[in-house]
Amino acid sequence: MVKPTVDISSGNETLDAILGGGLTANRIYLLDGHPGAGKTTLGLQFLLEGVRLGEKGLYVSLSETKDELYGIAESHGWDLSEIDIYELVDTTNSLDAESQYTIFQPSEVELGETTRRMLERVEAQNPRRVVIDSLSELRLLAQNPLRYRRQILALKQFFVGRDCTAIFLDDKTSSDNDLQLQSLAHGVVSLDRNPSEFGDERRRLRIVKFRGRHFVSGWHDFDIERGGVQIYPRIEAAYHELSWAKKSRVLSGNESLDALLGEGVAPGTSTLMLGPAGVGKSSCSTLFAVTACKRGERAVIFVFDESKETLRMRSAGLGMDLEEFEKSGLLEIHSVNPGDVSPGRFAYLVRQAVQPREDGARVSVVVIDSLNGYLSAMPEERFLQIQMHELLHYLGSCGISTFLIVAQHGMLGASMKTPVDASYLADTVILFRYFEAAGEIRQAISVVKKRDGTHERSIRELHMGDGKIRVGEPLRAFHGVLAGTPTYKGDINELIDRGSATRGSNV
Template identity: 75%
Template sequence: MPTRETDISTGNPALDDILGGGLTCNRIYLLDGHPGTGKTTVGIQFLLDGIARGERGLYVSLSETKNELHAIAHSHGWTLDGINIYELIDASDSLNAESQYTMFHPSEVELGETTKRMLQEVERLNPQRVVIDSLSELRLLAQNPLRYRRQILALKQFFVGRDCTAIFLDDKTSSDTDLQLQSIAHGVISLDRVPTDFGDERRRLRIIKYRGREFVGGWHDFHIERGGVKIFPRIATANDEMNGRKQPTLLKSGNESIDKLLGDGIAPGTSTLMLGPTGVGKSTCSTLFAATACARGERAVIFTFDETKSTLIARSTNLGMDLVQLEESGKLEIIQVNPGDITPGQFAHMVRQSILPNQEGIPASIVIIDSLNGYLSSMPEERFLQIQMHELLNYLANCGVATFLIVAQHGMLGPTNQTPIDASYLSDNVVLFRYFEAAGEIRQAVSVVKKRDGRHERSIREFRMTNGEIIVGEPLYDFHGVLVGTPTYTGKPGDLLKNRGKDV
């Protein structure tokens, strides 16, 4: 039996981390949320954890039957053996005319009787963990805030000194938020379910209050799946968990011209923005960095939002990158993401898990997010994207992971190219790709416009993907206006026609 002032687990390791180590034992807690947000599931997990530790648990149900609770447990693959379930549901004869009260208001009789039976059961079993589901039934019986608050205070005083940790569930059926109840509880956990315009709904939780304890504030996404509630804590919970890992040397692409543009390579722990219209070579160039890192014995992870895994593999194979062999060796992981079925918190959790050391003890050194346009689609509101991405990039930088962010601009040619979001200030390096027209041909150009941690080449070079190769040509000395997509040729006309179809 845990002693006073020690912590006990909620049965969910992620929730324990958010709470700063779990729940202070021998206190009462409020777990509130609208119907269907997962309160019952969290409560059962709490009791099951106690059973596993040899502690007696009691589930007091004021609204659900034993059969319903067993059905919920069965859906998660659990058994409630060992948990005492006490039903406090009105008897069937309450609908009979003979059972209706005439001299006393029903609340004066039913509330006192309900509370009395509940406390008698707690005294009889003397459990270490109790879940009361739900307080909305007591609120309805009390019928006025004063009686209800007094009843909750009486319950709190009853549990004090009993070496018992109690979680009260509340389904928020009252018209107003019950701040009085929150003020009585030692800690308050709130569950929420938010519908989205498209795709799956978003579930999230936050800690509203926890006396005497530092906790991770803000909203944390979660899913209800077989096996319980799976929580994806905000990335702030693990900013330093991988500090001190061995830092690799400069990351090179394996293409001498690209590395020269970038000042001999990308520094570990930096973020690189690949910016340009669709099809210009952004994903291919970043994949080249990943394949080269894997060839050096490092690990890389690619999150693809926009194209299928098979398309990425086929396109890379045509350019001499065997991603299948790299995957089979365990050095490369390609994760296809459906923006409609993922929340920002879940994606951040996926990234955190993907860079952890594999079975050989090798952590990932490169993460590619292809693309931010697809990531933006997973956000409920666009203004949150920069904050989410800022936290994620800071975390990856602390871990020494180089990140490549792919952003597809709207439009193909000319000065109308626009980005869905300005992420350039978040990135340490910015590589700009452009289409331009010359001698009746559509050509591609590449340049590095920003590198925070060192020198880089400032020339604009032609970029080609042809015959299974990635070719970076000579600087475009004879062109002016390539970056805006409307270049002017200042060289000799004969030279332009002579070089038609070749590298400039």
Template identity: 55%
Template structure:
């Protein structure tokens, strides 16, 4: 976070109309100041500016939109695409007209900037004096920069506008599309605050957008980059998750799986506020066991949330039903939610926001106490060009731990047998690690489960056989005749009666 010691006038901040952005700003903007909203074309400046003005209209304020590049019809079309009406927003068009193209209307004795700049400034000042708005948007400064022709005249023009607006008790957003040949930092030094918007184009998938508060005088705010999207209804901003801002909650009784043998392996269950890593080859039972924990919590009256990266929601429900875990009842009751995550359309910030929304609940409803992320492979592959995903995951797990949530992380190792490779090493951030393996015995491929790490409390250090069938998850007694379980190619040399009986035995 960044802060300069000062207090907003009257202790009241100007809300932007974008909930996530107001949270980042610490509540909103200091009133009667000039702010710079910069970003390349298409980054969302106009949409954000309109949202800010419409918030003023809802509060009964007089607002003014001065457009130097887009027509009123274009602005109305933008608003209509979001389901908005610009009633109450006074729009002033100061753009070139068709008549300006006539040869008789071209200047011969004077530089165009000397006449046009003065006329434009007088028009802006006149509208402000007549309307007395509390919020003003000027879109965009590129036209003023072109008319000024020199950096000195441009700076003086912007300074003059700043002093004029402050004297009229206006909160002003100056939009800049950053189309100048060199980066102009003069505006940033003049403005009271700077909000920078960026649009990124990954190699695959939808574009990503993010914003950053580059400057904000006298106010506490959340620094760094924050993801946002533009959808019907405007900007949705996802503040960067800071776990330290969320206090820790006391844990209760451990979470039970509903399977006595699994709970015995875990020393009685999983403590709330901890994370569990389920690691093993594909098809070894990781997703099934995590779903069992979520179902058990939902049936106990707690809320659980499953975020599925690797399979469709319908496939997950059908697979669970075939394994004796019908989730339809708890889903209808609302205690279990299954969210299918589209990897190509998601940013880390948006995903963290979805998890946070599920955990904190809505409209007075309790939040989820169990979260399943299935799988980390899908999470990492969804954002291959993002940096510091492991650090973001650590922050997310810390936040969930502070909220007293049990988090299950599913990781599929490369290969089915032999030397197993894990795509991302997250074992150091997990509080417990459950290992799954295939093994061969008496001509059959079987599955094994063991707990190799648990930070809180005791746990079994044995290896048990795991079986998935239409009856659900079945776990046998400890198998002591194993060798090489950690190498990925375990060998069993014990008697037949040590193994679980199969239907075809």
């Protein structure tokens, strides 16, 4: 009769979710990664979870001393007193001349002795959870792949039927791509650590294999923080769809701008705001967030390119008091440093920020300012569209309207370039431009794409000043818009009067 399988926790809640519910009990697993990737930290979390559940744990150390492990635990605020730490390296007489082997090859004697002592300790303690750190020492003692595989296979047979779950750590120090244990282990988790050219190094993990279980494949970013490993799972939008009631259209509160958009944008859609620096993209997106807060809905703004205080001051100058809504809890502003955050961590921050609160208040608007900053956090530019597609799909499934800001390089004409083409990802594209009229540089706004309905195809003037954002009447006499250097040939009286607030729509 086959015993039913039982799931046990790895000690990391997020890793359990990625694994589809946790580890299958009474199996052996491989946790591999380069030195400093976080293997020991995850191994200790696994044993500490057993302590919490009243299970015996054994840490077999072939390389690190007990004091070094206590030092790691202290940095995380952990207590290892309930875990049996067994040092297999005897440092007291290893350098004595009398202790050196002369007749037999040292590896032949040491490998058998090391394995025997390890198994004796397991039999004496009868633990439910075991971590062996690390297999690279056994590989060096074995000296050849055949002996190493036989030794690992013997260890696997030893743990079978012992009501014990074992995790083997491996630091990938072998010169060849060693797949010996991967073929024998029930599951394999691989950790990776990549130094970046600037900012923090990037850590990530992936499940190489897990027999008989569906898991979230691909790379998942993670950080090592005080308290353990913090994992940021890759978004699988198809498995994270949330139910949301049908909402009314999302409006900016500016009648002319909403008319240009065909009465606002639909909930759950994404809007790309594209144009050169300083043309008004961020201010218009903030307008949607503030108007949502005025309706009693929540909004979240992620700022890459400026500080929170700068955003507050700039918005206050246009009649938008962000601090008022922050104090009420309707508005959250997150300042993101591209050098310190990985794309996976940023996606995790977004998902955490939009979770419904206990009072039932949901987020209706998310602003990402700007995509240029997000691109800086993603050096592999070819993957940015895929990352953004998954994030926008997730937000759309939650009924959240997302506003993406993209600053084009250059100011006018052919010199203007877009760092990444995300227009095909967005449901709506709003184009901002500078134009020349009567010896002045002015701003223009137009909607060039909208999937969910009709919109105006006219170009309107945009003016920010006197504490207001104003959108003028449709301007027909433009030339050179598509060339990137539009000029106005019409009646100057049709433009917004800079000295009066009577023309155009106010906030």
